[in-house]
Amino acid sequence: MLHVAEAARVSVATVSALINGTATVSPELSQRIEQAIRDIGYKRNAIARSLKMGTTRTIGLTVPHITNPFFTDVVSVIQQAFDRAGYAVMLCCTDEDLNTQDDQIRLLLDRMVDGLIVARVGDGAILKGIVESANVPVVLLDRVCEGVDTDTVVLDNQRAVFDAITYLIDLGHRRIGYITGTFDISPMHDRMAGYREALQAAGLPVESELVRFGNFHEVDGYNATMQLLSLHDRPSAIFSANNPMVIGTMKAIRDIGLSCPQDISVACFDDFPWSDVFQPQLTTVSQPVQAIGEQAANLLLDRLAGNRDAPPRKLTLKGRLMIRNSCRPLGAVAQSVSA
Amino acid sequence: MLHVAEAARVSVATVSALINGTATVSPELSQRIEQAIRDIGYKRNAIARSLKMGTTRTIGLTVPHITNPFFTDVVSVIQQAFDRAGYAVMLCCTDEDLNTQDDQIRLLLDRMVDGLIVARVGDGAILKGIVESANVPVVLLDRVCEGVDTDTVVLDNQRAVFDAITYLIDLGHRRIGYITGTFDISPMHDRMAGYREALQAAGLPVESELVRFGNFHEVDGYNATMQLLSLHDRPSAIFSANNPMVIGTMKAIRDIGLSCPQDISVACFDDFPWSDVFQPQLTTVSQPVQAIGEQAANLLLDRLAGNRDAPPRKLTLKGRLMIRNSCRPLGAVAQSVSA
DNA sequence: AACGCTAATCTAAACGTTTCGATCGTGTCA
């Protein structure tokens, strides 16, 4: 900018005024300056600007795994929304690891991000600290965090799983295996509550041998399913509480020589774009990813636009059960298949 | 830092020296400073540091669509690699749009990213300018760019498609539909060359009615497939040159009342994690995503480590044909199926 | 003619670091 100013024989203040439109500058100087900018190929340095202005027009986004299609889609929507608003987004993947998450949030804050969207991991003690020291607005995505009172957008997980399990019960299933991630994040907790609630509403027992834990990855779903299928009295249906794990479930079913839905019914949380067209067509709980991403972006953009003092807004969206053909009715139909 | 210095009754220079270990500072001052840092909760401002140092420890990464599983995986690998190295990554999605890409690259450069990894779009004129003005190292991913001479990691696309098409020909297919994206990006061009080469090697004609263009999205694959299937003499196999489009292909096959592989064989570029387990199990060309991401990251990290003057390095990796059950042999087997 | 008002422009401080060169004790050696 100094060079531009010299070339145009004006002060840097005038150049700045012209670029930002913060003051009127005469036509002749404007022209000289614009010419100089072109000649030199000047580009404003956003870092210097950020330092002075105290804002980077960059936000931080952390998710557990970008390869989980749910997060892929949400990240994509959020990225687009901020792109439109002229913000850059720094993406971090925490790999479901609390320390990694802490490091990454620190890294983002050091870089003076203007805001944070976090699909958190772990118990959120650090998050609490950040939200309370309250220099940047934070919106929590997909996962609430007790004790952290800030903008949030989540799904009504309990209701969604309740509906899915009730659907299985209505089909005649009585022993329904349930594969979950660890309970330190709210969705897993709430989804489990939906499972319990549905069983209880139907007067069925909640049997602990039917509930298996995994660490969110395909391989965990595989192992959990293997355990379920080798039970003495094996379940007739399996519900997987996240979608990378359901791939493992299907592989386990195949490897053990069974088939879905003939021998065992399967449903899971989170939809796949290809579910409609490959067999078995999975019955899933579909999250409104577009809305989730947009709402999260809007909440944050609103804070960034200056609306800092409004009380925390908590949005809860509804999931939708997508009934396809991976779950079969038990009873009458069972005979016809085994015949 | 000023506050820390005051609280510890030292100069800012000493605080800086301690934090960065750039000079020895006596035990007693060290202790006072560390105490002050803890008391105040001081965090070094990375923006100010970047301004002074001329480096942000941030890189820019642009891809066409993060929802394309290939890019999802590559982004994930790259993100991890830079995370390990203490770099942040700014992610941009260009949506296969040249102007968007230009804007985003400018945005990244304004923010003084230390380097750029680009899966480009369009003809790359801007890219050429950037690479030539040469203040930041650029590595090209997945897509080369003629006239731009810089580090690159790509697949041997022609060979990979040659192998896939040859496989179909060996199965007895003679009319093989081919769905491609536009030729302004190198992989589409090279993959088409592989298709041509395979047909010619087998003495088969390249018929233009069998080649359909789409804009990389599922819906484009759908439309292209519809056209292919309504040809007077329809193809017995379809190869899709990217993987979002193959979902559209499968939907079109379903909607038109045919089934794969009984009525029509399908193969595509890029693998899916679930291909093994859902029916039909797609035969695909699998790219070594892990290696691609790591190599790209390594090339850039090497430049960032100071190795600026080495001549551009061009890496070409090999794809792998994953034969599953979505393509069936023509001839003898055909009868037994239709019986 | 002196005055005030407005519009255009400039000067200089500030943002929070890093780093060069200067300063100041202290101990060592001739």
Next chain:
DNA sequence: TGACACGATCGAAACGTTTAGATTAGCGTT
């Protein structure tokens, strides 16, 4: 004992912007 080197510390400039406040010129009023 004076000179000197050395280690520890500090002062201040610099990175490239923004912006408050000062300055200047032009012009209409009284």
